[in-house]
Amino acid sequence: MDILFYSIPVFLSMILTEVLISYTTSKDNYNILDTVSSLSIGAGNFVIEFVGHLTFSYIFQNHFKNSFQILFNITPNFNTYFVLFLLDDLTFYWFHRLSHECRLLWASHVVHHSSDKYNLSTALRQSWTGFIFSPFIFIWLNILGFPSEMLTVARSVSLIYQFWIHTELIENMGVWFEYIFNTPYHHRIHHASNTEYLDCNYGGILIIWDRLFKTIKTQNSEIKYGITKQIDPNQKYTYNPLKIAFHEWINMFSDLEKAKNIRDKFNYVFRGPGWESHSSTKT
Ligand SMILES: [Zn+2]
Numbered sequence: 001m002d003i004l005f006y007s008i009p010v011f012l013s014m015i016l017t018e019v020l021i022s023y024t025t026s027k028d029n030y031n032i033l034d035t036v037s038s039l040s041i042g043a044g045n046f047v048i049e050f051v052g053h054l055t056f057s058y059i060f061q062n063h064f065k066n067s068f069q070i071l072f073n074i075t076p077n078f079n080t081y082f083v084l085f086l087l088d089d090l091t092f093y094w095f096h097r098l099s100h101e102c103r104l105l106w107a108s109h110v111v112h113h114s115s116d117k118y119n120l121s122t123a124l125r126q127s128w129t130g131f132i133f134s135p136f137i138f139i140w141l142n143i144l145g146f147p148s149e150m151l152t153v154a155r156s157v158s159l160i161y162q163f164w165i166h167t168e169l170i171e172n173m174g175v176w177f178e179y180i181f182n183t184p185y186h187h188r189i190h191h192a193s194n195t196e197y198l199d200c201n202y203g204g205i206l207i208i209w210d211r212l213f214k215t216i217k218t219q220n221s222e223i224k225y226g227i228t229k230q231i232d233p234n235q236k237y238t239y240n241p242l243k244i245a246f247h248e249w250i251n252m253f254s255d256l257e258k259a260k261n262i263r264d265k266f267n268y269v270f271r272g273p274g275w276e277s278h279s280s281t282k283t
């Protein structure tokens with residue numbers, strides 16, 4: 001959390017630099033209201049994650065730690081950090097992939113995809129409800145024996161890495177870098193709402209997981225950023241952080257109410273975000 005805190009001024013100066021470059025080169029990738037909205041959502045996420053993290057650490061240390069056997073006694077050094085970075089990144093890949101394939105998780109992750117702009121401020125548009133799920137997804141690393149302090153470092157490094165890839169100013173990073181690492185090129189495709197680009201390029205720091213699990217896609221047509229369905233059906237676009245943070249939860253609960261049977265209720269929560277009881281949709 002400390003490293004993340006100290007990164008904030010760096011993030012903000014990089015955003016300012018990108019705004020200046022965008023305006024001087026007449027690129028249309030910033031909108032003031034959209035950026036204010038992303039920054040407000042980012043600030044909300046930071047506070048919620050901070051409180052959520054403290055609460056989880058407290059519960060884990062005082063109530064949970066003794067209820068299971070820690071498998072190995074792992075101490076921090078170069079080798080154990082290296083293994084942790086690989087395992088943490090692999091866990092992130094699956095968490096992120098599930099966040100697109102299961103509506104319960106999408107309800108929180110959709111926030112990150114809700115902007116139709118792609119710039120550094122979009123990176124800070126992070127979920128307010130993801131903290132409910134992430135401790136359960138990453139806890140297996142605790143059980144393996146990695147101390148919580150090491151896990152916090154790995155999570156923070158991953159989040160910091162994923163900041164700079166939210167830009168249109170970098171075309172590509174060269175062949176070998178693009179092969180191994182997640183880059184602006186790969187992540188732009190991940191943020192596309194075009195049907196052909198949905199559900200791909202889930203990697204955090206490394207893109208090799210997408211190569212391994214066959215979820216990698218390359219760009220061959222113009223990208224349209226954002227989500228396939230407008231947040232507010234009465235408006236063309238919304239900048240309201242509260243609506244952005246909670247709209248998919250509200251939609252999911254209203255679908256649950258409408259569902260005719262238990263099977264439909266289950267499908268509305270656990271199947272893909274585009275699942276409908278009366279039709280199969282492309283999304
Ligand atoms: Zn995503």
Ligand SMILES: [Zn+2]
Pocket residue numbers: 112123166187191
């Ligand atoms: Zn992103």
